[in-house]
Amino acid sequence: xxxxxxxxxxxxxxxxxxxxxxxxxxxxxxxxxxxxxxxxxxxxxxxxxxxxxxxxxxxxxxxxxxxxxxxxxxxxxxxxxxxxxxxxxxxxxxxxxxxxxxxxxxxxxxxxxxxxxxxxxxxxxxxxxxxxxxxxxxxxxxxxxxxxxxx
Amino acid sequence: xxxxxxxxxxxxxxxxxxxxxxxxxxxxxxxxxxxxxxxxxxxxxxxxxxxxxxxxxxxxxxxxxxxxxxxxxxxxxx
Numbered sequence: 001x002x003x004x005x006x007x008x009x010x011x012x013x014x015x016x017x018x019x020x021x022x023x024x025x026x027x028x029x030x031x032x033x034x035x036x037x038x039x040x041x042x043x044x045x046x047x048x049x050x051x052x053x054x055x056x057x058x059x060x061x062x063x064x065x066x067x068x069x070x071x072x073x074x075x076x077x078x079x080x081x082x083x084x085x086x087x088x089x090x091x092x093x094x095x096x097x098x099x100x101x102x103x104x105x106x107x108x109x110x111x112x113x114x115x116x117x118x119x120x121x122x123x124x125x126x127x128x129x130x131x132x133x134x135x136x137x138x139x140x141x142x143x144x145x146x147x148x149x150x151x
Numbered sequence: 152x153x154x155x156x157x158x159x160x161x162x163x164x165x166x167x168x169x170x171x172x173x174x175x176x177x178x179x180x181x182x183x184x185x186x187x188x189x190x191x192x193x194x195x196x197x198x199x200x201x202x203x204x205x206x207x208x209x210x211x212x213x214x215x216x217x218x219x220x221x222x223x224x225x226x227x228x229x
Contacts, residue, residue: 006189070184076204077192142191 006071008078009142010063016135018059019128026124085137092133093126100126164224167197170215186210 005013032040074082100122104114171177179193186193186207195201196211203211212219 006191008189009191067190068180068184070187071189072187075188075192076207077195077201078189 004067006067006078007063007073008082008138012135012138012142014059014063015131016139019132019135022128023132026121081138081141084141085134088137089130089134093130096129097126162226163199163202164226165196165199166222166224167193167211170217170222174215182211182214185214 029040032038104112108114167182171179171182179197180190183190183193187210188207192201192203196203208219208223212222215222
């Protein structure tokens with residue numbers, strides 16, 4: 001698996017999986033705190049840190065492993081793919097922000113208000129969504145498993 | 152990034168696959184290493200999904216010791 005992808009693809013996969021895990025964790029915390037109105041039961045700081053460093057360590061080894069010794073970190077096609085992914089992500093984030101504002105206005109009305117802390121979550125959500133779209137756009141352009149044109 | 156490079160083209164044909172086999176059955180990875188790109192880029196060029204920049208086209212041609220026109224052929228599509 002590590003050898004069929006270049007570094008750009010592997011970083012994109014890492015970002016995609018990491019973002020999805022972060023979203024899942026955020027939803028879990030959100031449901032526990034705001035829907036069920038209780039503090040989430042953790043599995044301890046030690047196990048949390050261990051899991052984090054384990055995942056990060058495996059990801060670093062996976063990303064650093066090259067297809068060959070001479071393989072560059074990125075080439076002209078990778079740069080083009082990343083540039084397009086940034087453009088797609090930028091446009092998507094603007095559309096998402098506009099939709100969020102519109103939906104909030106429709107639900108809350110013109111004089112409605114939201115708690116200040118929600119802005120933090122909205123900003124975080126937008127950043128993570130941008131990263132999610134960016135990573136997905138990169139993988140789609142490569143053909144998901146990087147087998148584009150492989151004959 | 153070199154200007155003029157495109158992600159996909161049907162107008163640019165290439166002989167890379169044939170040239171690789173004529174040059175000691177060179178693998179895509181070996182060619183990629185020689186011209187300084189990733190294997191995925193060679194795959195995409197061979198499949199006609201990516202038109203390389205001029206410097207890269209020259210590096211590929213020089214690797215095979217042929218002219219650029221012997222590697223890439225531009226075809227007008229009506």
